[in-house]
Amino acid sequence: MSEAPLLDIRDIRTVFRTSAGEVPAVDGVSLSVAPGRTLGIVGESGCGKSVLSLSVMRLVPRPGRIASGQVLFQGRDLLALPEGEMRSVRGGAIGMIFQEPMTSLNPVHPVGWQIEEAVLAHRDVSRADARGIAIEALRRVRIPAPERRVEEYPHQLSGGMRQRVMIAMALACQPKLLIADEPTTALDVTIQAQILDLLRALQAETGMAIVLITHDLGVVAEMADEVAVMYAGKVVERGPAAAVFGDAQHPYTLGLFGSIPRLDDESDRLLAIEGTVPPPFNLPAGCRFNPRCAFADARCRETLPPLAPVGPNHIAACLRAPVEAIAA
């Protein structure tokens, strides 16, 4: 954390307009990633991971909007950039890949063309050069016979191949940061491992930073240097991967670990969490986790806990942290 962060998200709040007024999907999140490092963001479905990543790209769909906060990227606040400059950041300095490789590519254009389009949007090169760059990009993501593949349409490729194409597209302009929103969730386990290996190898080659969003703790454990755990639009625990994994302090984080099925150790199941993430239009008072929290007491139903240090570079938002004292 000594190095100046590449991406520094400060107190960002993204709201959706609904019949019940504006509700926060992301509520005061602060995170940062250093160059060349990987930040893992974990949390259950609906906790605001995708909305957060789209907020960084300023691609929050209507009726959503970023209500406040800053997204400092290389020291510049992306939220304050004119749209034209923001466009050159998207796909230029920041690449992004999505969960759904089946639908994230346009079915009516050849995959090579779709990569070329990204290249031409950012670099002053000829069509022929763009084609060369696209082939090179496909080769980099280990797609065999890229000269032929560029002509193919997405429906001719498997899910894993399509996700490789997405990665090739996101990396075609050599971004400093890659945001990967559940890049492997839709893929089967073998392919998933291949894609993660690929991302790691590409990170080593290019020195890019990665924000890896997932609800799979195994993936975070394997990839991340830093981990942030999100719950109901907020970061509830954050710290170096070793600290969060080895010394989780927030009951929700502990619950997530507990919900990894462990056949060998029955006791871990005790902490598995019941229920689901409350939707942004129906948040409980006090700690947002209190209806599901095994440690909740009266205070938790009134006070929203702030993030507070629980170890070196390690923070958690729990009124009763450190919890191992209670859990033990």
Added chain:
Amino acid sequence: MLQHIVRRLLTAVPVMFGVLLIGFVLLQVVPTDPATVRAGPMATPDVIEAIRRDLGLDRPLWEQFLRYLWRLAQGDLGVSIINNVPVAQELGATIGPTLELMLASLVWSIPLGLLLGTVAAYWRGSLFDRAVMAFAVAGVSIPVFFVGLVLIWYVGFKWQLLPFTGRGGPIWTIEGLRAIALPALTLGGVFVGPIARMTRTAVLDVLSADHVRTARAKGLAERLVVLRHALRNALIPVVTLIGLQIGFLLGGAVVTETIFSWPGVGRLAVGAILSSDFPMAQGTIIVLSLGFIVINLIVDILYAVLDPRVRAS
């Protein structure tokens, strides 16, 4: 791709046969007797009987149909009962103007409909969107002949801006263009609304698709996102829907030709039916049905051109 076209052509054959059969049967059940019409009001029953034999109308129906097919195969569509002109010759002279009218109508109404629909979808809920939709609903509910009559009354008759009867000459001449303006405005006008509405729905659908988000995430300008990734994909359902409107287009052409005295197949058909000109009516029905089949084929091919997934299967 070629395979796709050939397969389509083959499926058109039985359809065409059915059309011929229906056209034939339809004119059998019309209560007018072509022999009587041809003989004129003063003819004696003997003369009528002779003409009937002459035309082969005394033969059994199936034989008449087979003979009819045989003659068709030789390009002989018979002779007009009214003026003895060969049907094929009349059709040959009227197909050109009809194609001309359809082209002149679609060449502006399809692009305009696509543009209005796309812009309306992009700014959904805006004043522009609501105006386009109101216009589209009006376009669907106002019949072709009404639009035509209003244009004739104001632009043609009251203000004397443009001619409103007949064809003024080849389309590349000033007179030709002036003469086709009102008919093309009429026939095309009724399509702008429906196309705009279909486009709006399709574009709205595509705009929320994942691949549009990808297009934005790679830093494309909005104009390109909309053109290449929203409208381009929306064309697939829009073309399908336009294909379903072919009957409407042909019907509209018949009405438009009739009210503007446009010398096309549609007007010929109406005239032939009104005057019980049996062979001529049959000929026009064949041509209009053929037109239907050909346009369908074009739509099918277009569909395959637009959608690589269709091409592959």
